[in-house]
Amino acid sequence: xxxxxxxxxxxxxxxxxGDTILEVARRNDVYIPTLCFLEGLxxxxxxxxxxxxxxxxxxxxxxxxxxxxxxMVVHTQxxxxxxxxRQMLELIFAGRNHFCMYCSQSGDCELQDLAIEHGMDSVRxxxxxxxxxxxxxHRDIQMDHNRCILCLRCIRVCAEKVGTHTLDLQKRGxxxxxxxxxxxxxxxxxxxxxxxxxxQVCPTGTITLREFAYRGRRKDCDDVVESVCxxxxxxxxxxxxxxxxxxxxxxxxSVTEPDGGQLCKKGRWTLPRSAERERISVPMIREGSxxxxxxxxxxxxxxxxxxxxxxxxxxxxILVSSLCTDEELSLFxxxxxxxxGMERLDTFDGDVLRGFVKGFEPFRxxxxxxxxxxxxxxxxxxxxxxxxxxxEEAPVIASYMRVGTLRNGASLLNLSCKTSxxxxxxxxxxxxxxxxxxxxxxxxxxxxxxxxxASGSEAQEEGKxxxxxxxxxxxxxxxxVERIINKLAGSQxxxxxxxxxxxxxxxxxxxxxxxxxxxxxxxxxGIGVVPLVVxxxxxxxxxxxxxxxxxxxxxxxDFLYVYSTGLVPEDEESLSAISGTKFVVVQCPFWAxxxxxxxxVLLPAPAWFERSGHYCTIEGERRRLNxxxxxxxxxxxxxxxxxxxxxxLGVEPEKPKESPCGNLFASEKPPADARMVSLEEVRN
Amino acid sequence: xxxxxxxxxxxxxxxxxxxxxxxxxxxxxxxGVQHEFGxxxxxxxxxxxxxxxxxxxxxxxxxxxYAQFHLKPRGRHIIRICRGTACHVRGSLKILERVKEILxxxxxxxxxxxxxxxxxxxxxxxxxxxPVVMINDVTYGRLTPDGIKPILDKHE
Numbered sequence: 104x105x106x107x108x109x110x111x112x113x114x115x116x117x118x119x120x121g122d123t124i125l126e127v128a129r130r131n132d133v134y135i136p137t138l139c140f141l142e143g144l145x146x147x148x149x150x151x152x153x154x155x156x157x158x159x160x161x162x163x164x165x166x167x168x169x170x171x172x173x174x175m176v177v178h179t180q181x182x183x184x185x186x187x188x189r190q191m192l193e194l195i196f197a198g199r200n201h202f203c204m205y206c207s208q209s210g211d212c213e214l215q216d217l218a219i220e221h222g223m224d225s226v227r228x229x230x231x232x233x234x235x236x237x238x239x240x241h242r243d244i245q246m247d248h249n250r251c252i253l254c255l256r257c258i259r260v261c262a263e264k265v266g267t268h269t270l271d272l273q274k275r276g277x278x279x280x281x282x283x284x285x286x287x288x289x290x291x292x293x294x295x296x297x298x299x300x301x302x303q304v305c306p307t308g309t310i311t312l313r314e315f316a317y318r319g320r321r322k323d324c325d326d327v328v329e330s331v332c333x334x335x336x337x338x339x340x341x342x343x344x345x346x347x348x349x350x351x352x353x354x355x356x357s358v359t360e361p362d363g364g365q366l367c368k369k370g371r372w373t374l375p376r377s378a379e380r381e382r383i384s385v386p387m388i389r390e391g392s393x394x395x396x397x398x399x400x401x402x403x404x405x406x407x408x409x410x411x412x413x414x415x416x417x418x419x420x421i422l423v424s425s426l427c428t429d430e431e432l433s434l435f436x437x438x439x440x441x442x443x444g445m446e447r448l449d450t451f452d453g454d455v456l457r458g459f460v461k462g463f464e465p466f467r468x469x470x471x472x473x474x475x476x477x478x479x480x481x482x483x484x485x486x487x488x489x490x491x492x493x494x495e496e497a498p499v500i501a502s503y504m505r506v507g508t509l510r511n512g513a514s515l516l517n518l519s520c521k522t523s524x525x526x527x528x529x530x531x532x533x534x535x536x537x538x539x540x541x542x543x544x545x546x547x548x549x550x551x552x553x554x555x556x557a558s559g560s561e562a563q564e565e566g567k568x569x570x571x572x573x574x575x576x577x578x579x580x581x582x583x584v585e586r587i588i589n590k591l592a593g594s595q596x597x598x599x600x601x602x603x604x605x606x607x608x609x610x611x612x613x614x615x616x617x618x619x620x621x622x623x624x625x626x627x628x629g630i631g632v633v634p635l636v637v638x639x640x641x642x643x644x645x646x647x648x649x650x651x652x653x654x655x656x657x658x659x660x661d662f663l664y665v666y667s668t669g670l671v672p673e674d675e676e677s678l679s680a681i682s683g684t685k686f687v688v689v690q691c692p693f694w695a696x697x698x699x700x701x702x703x704v705l706l707p708a709p710a711w712f713e714r715s716g717h718y719c720t721i722e723g724e725r726r727r728l729n730x731x732x733x734x735x736x737x738x739x740x741x742x743x744x745x746x747x748x749x750x751x752l753g754v755e756p757e758k759p760k761e762s763p764c765g766n767l768f769a770s771e772k773p774p775a776d777a778r779m780v781s782l783e784e785v786r787n
Numbered sequence: 788x789x790x791x792x793x794x795x796x797x798x799x800x801x802x803x804x805x806x807x808x809x810x811x812x813x814x815x816x817x818x819g820v821q822h823e824f825g826x827x828x829x830x831x832x833x834x835x836x837x838x839x840x841x842x843x844x845x846x847x848x849x850x851x852x853y854a855q856f857h858l859k860p861r862g863r864h865i866i867r868i869c870r871g872t873a874c875h876v877r878g879s880l881k882i883l884e885r886v887k888e889i890l891x892x893x894x895x896x897x898x899x900x901x902x903x904x905x906x907x908x909x910x911x912x913x914x915x916x917x918p919v920v921m922i923n924d925v926t927y928g929r930l931t932p933d934g935i936k937p938i939l940d941k942h943e
Binding site: 270286 | 829832833836837840843844846851
C-alpha cells in the first residue's frame with residue numbers, strides 16, 4: 104500500500120493509494136457535503152453534492168468517486184462550488200414534491216439540512232414534476248415516490264447488504280421511480296423481507312416506517328444508545344433512540360461492519376414494539392386463580408422456603424433464557440451451581456445447543472475451534488446450507504448468503520431435508536426426503552471429498568463409500584452428488600451453515616465439521632462452519648448454565664426457577680415441564696403468555712433495554728449491551744434480587760470464575776491442523 | 788391468442804442458453820424474447836431472472852429503461868405517425884386523429900384484436916415527404932387524412 108499526500112483546503116492530508124478524495128477528506132476531518140453517498144455502499148456520484156475542484160483539472164469532480172492521487176490540490180468550499188451545489192439542490196427540489204411542511208421527516212431530513220446549509224431560500228426552476236403514487240401497500244413501510252431524490256441508497260442497501268435486491272429503478276428521466284420486483288408495489292413484493300433497511304438509509308421522507316413516524320426526530324431524541332440485539336445468535340449492533348423515557352426507534356449501527364448496519368425484521372420491529380408491552384412491575388403471588396401484589400420481602404421469602412424444601416429433596420431446577428447476558432449467567436452459576444451445588448441448571452432450547460456442543464467436542468479436544476465468525480460467509484467462494492432456514496433462524500446470515508452468492512459470485516449448495524430456502528439462487532440443490540438421508544449425504548460426502556482433496560492419484564481405500572452407493576442411500580441422483588463433490592473440491596474457502604435442527608443428532612454436526620475439514624474450509628479463526636445456535640447469548644450458556652445431560656421433563660420437580668426475557672416464545676418441551684412442576688417462580692419483564700400462567704410467584708425483571716452486560720456472538724466477538732432506558736419503580740437488577748435470595752437461603756454465592764466466553768473465540772492450534780474424526784467417537 | 792406456459796419456458800430458455808455463464812447477456816436476451824413473443828411477458832422475465840441470477844427488479848429496471856422494450860402485447864402491425872415539426876405543419880395531427888378514430892385506440896394503444904399498435908414518434912427522418920407514416924417497415928409519404936384508411940385496410 105502506497106501512502107499519498109493531498110492538500111485539501113490548504114490542509115495537508117494523508118491517504119492511501121486507492122482512497123477516494125472523500126475518504127481522505129473525512130479521515131482528515133475536512134467536511135465535504137454528501138447526499139447520495141453512504142459509507143459502506145458503493146458510491147455512485149449521482150447527487151453531485153460532493154463536487155470539488157482539483158487544481159490543473161478544469162472539471163468539477165465528485166469527491167466520492169474520484170480516486171485521490173498524490174500531490175492533488177483540492178478545494179472544497181470555493182464560491183463556484185457553493186453556487187453549483189445550491190443549483191443542484193434547487194434542481195432536486197424542483198424535481199419532485201419537496202414541500203417540507205407536509206412531510207413527516209421535516210427536521211430529520213438530509214436534503215432539508217443541505218438546503219439550509221447552502222442558504223437555498225428559493226427555487227429558480229419551474230416545478231415540472233409528474234405526480235407519483237404514495238405507495239402505502241406495505242404494512243410497515245411506506246414509500247412516497249413524490250419525495251424521492253433518486254439517490255439510490257435504498258436500492259444499494261437492498262442489493263449490497265440485505266441481498267434480496269427487491270428494489271430497483273424503473274423507467275428513466277422524469278418518470279424514473281423506485282420499484283420492487285417486476286413492477287410491483289412494495290406490499291405485493293415476494294422478495295421483500297420487511298427488514299426496513301431501505302427506510303433506515305433514506306435521506307428524505309420517501310421511505311418511512313409507519314411506527315416511527317411522528318415518534319420523534321432522530322436529532323430531537325434525548326439519547327441514542329448503542330447496544331446489541333438479543334434476538335438471534337448474531338448479536339447485531341443496534342442504536343436505540345430514546346425520547347421522553349421510551350424507545351422511539353431502533354436502527355442498525357455502523358455501516359462499515361460486514362452486516363452494513365442492517366437489522367432484520369426481528370430486530371427492527373420486535374425490539375421497539377416490546378417497549379410497549381405490558382410489564383410485570385411488582386412481585387406477585389398466586390392466590391387461587393389470580394395474582395396478588397406482594398412486597399419483595401414476602402415474595403422472596405416464599406421463594407426461599409419452597410426452594411429450600413425442594414433442594415433438600417433434590418427436586419429443584421433452574422431454567423434460564425439464553426438471552427441472558429454473560430454477567431447474569433455468571434450470577435446464576437455462582438449462586439445455584441457453585442453455591443448450592445445444584446446440577447439441574449439449563450437453558451431453553453438447551454437440546455439444540457447440547458447437540459452442537461457434543462458434535463463439536465472431538466474437534467475442541469484437538470484444540471481447534473470448530474466454527475468461524477458468521478461474516479466469513481462473505482469471504483467464501485462456496486456457501487453450503489446444511490438444513491438451515493436462515494431467513495427464520497438468523498436473517499442477517501441469510502443476507503450474508505445472498506450477498507455472497509449474488510454479488511461475490513460464490514456457489515450456493517443446499518444439502519437439506521425437504522427445504523430449499525434459496526431455491527432461486529441455489530447452484531446445486533440436494534433435497535432429501537428424510538433427515539437421516541441428509542445426514543448420510545453429509546457423512547458420505549466428507550469421505551469422498553477427503554479422498555479427492557488428499558491426492559487424486561491414491562487408489563480408493565477399501566470399505567469407502569462410492570458415489571453410486573451414496574446416491575442410492577440418499578435418493579440424490581448420482582450426477583448431483585458428483586456436482587457437489589466437484590464444487591467442494593474445487594473451492595478455496597467453502598463455508599457451511601448448520602441449521603439448528605441438525606443438532607438433534609450430534610453425529611450430524613460432527614459430520615458437517617468433517618466435511619468442512621475435508622473440503623479445506625479453513626478460516627483464520629476456526630473451521631468454516633457457522634452454527635445457527637438459537638439466541639443472543641446461546642454461546643455464553645455453553646460454559647455456564649447449559650446442562651451436560653438433559654433433565655427437563657425427565658422427572659417431576661417440586662421447584663423450578665424460570666428466568667425469561669419474554670422476547671422469544673419458549674419451546675414446547677420446557678413449557679410442558681414447567682406446567683408439571685409443583686412450585687414455579689417465573690421472573691420475566693413482560694406478561695409473556697403462556698409462561699406467566701404457570702407461575703406461583705411472579706417476579707419483575709429488567710427488560711432488554713434496562714440491562715447491561717455482554718453477549719458471546721457467532722460473529723466471533725464479545726459485544727456489549729448498554730442500558731437504553733433506566734428501570735423504573737420496583738424493577739430491580741438480577742444481582743440484587745439473587746443477593747436477597749441467597750441471604751434467604753443462607754448460602755454464600757461463589758465468586759464467578761472466568762468469563763463465559765473465555766475459550767469460545769480462540770483456537771489453540773491453527774485450524775488448518777484439524778483432522779477429521781470417526782463418527783463412532785461421537786455416537787458410541 | 789394464449790401461449791402455453793411450458794412452451795414459454797422452453798422457448799425462453801433456448802434464447803438464454805448461448806448467454807449462460809457470460810456477462811452482458813441481458814439486453815440481447817430481452818431483445819430475443821421480444822422478437823419471439825412480440826413483447827416481454829412477466830413469466831419470461833422471471834425465467835430470465837432465475838436463469839441469469841439477476842434479480843427480477845433489475846430485469847424490470849432494464850426492460851423499462853429502454854423504449855425498445857414493451858411489457859404489453861403489441862399489434863401485428865405497428866403504425867408510427869411522425870409528429871416532428873415538418874409533419875406537424877403539414878397536418879400530421881389530423882392524420883393521427885383520424886387513425887385514432889378508425890381504430891378506436893389511444894396513442895401507444897393496441898387494438899383489441901392485436902391488429903394494430905399506434906405509436907406517435909418524434910421524427911422519422913423523411914421530412915421531405917411530410918406528413919409521413921410508417922407501417923411496419925414501409926414508409927408512406929405526403930399523406931392526407933382520407934388517404935390513411937385504404938392503407939390500413941391493406942394490413943390484416
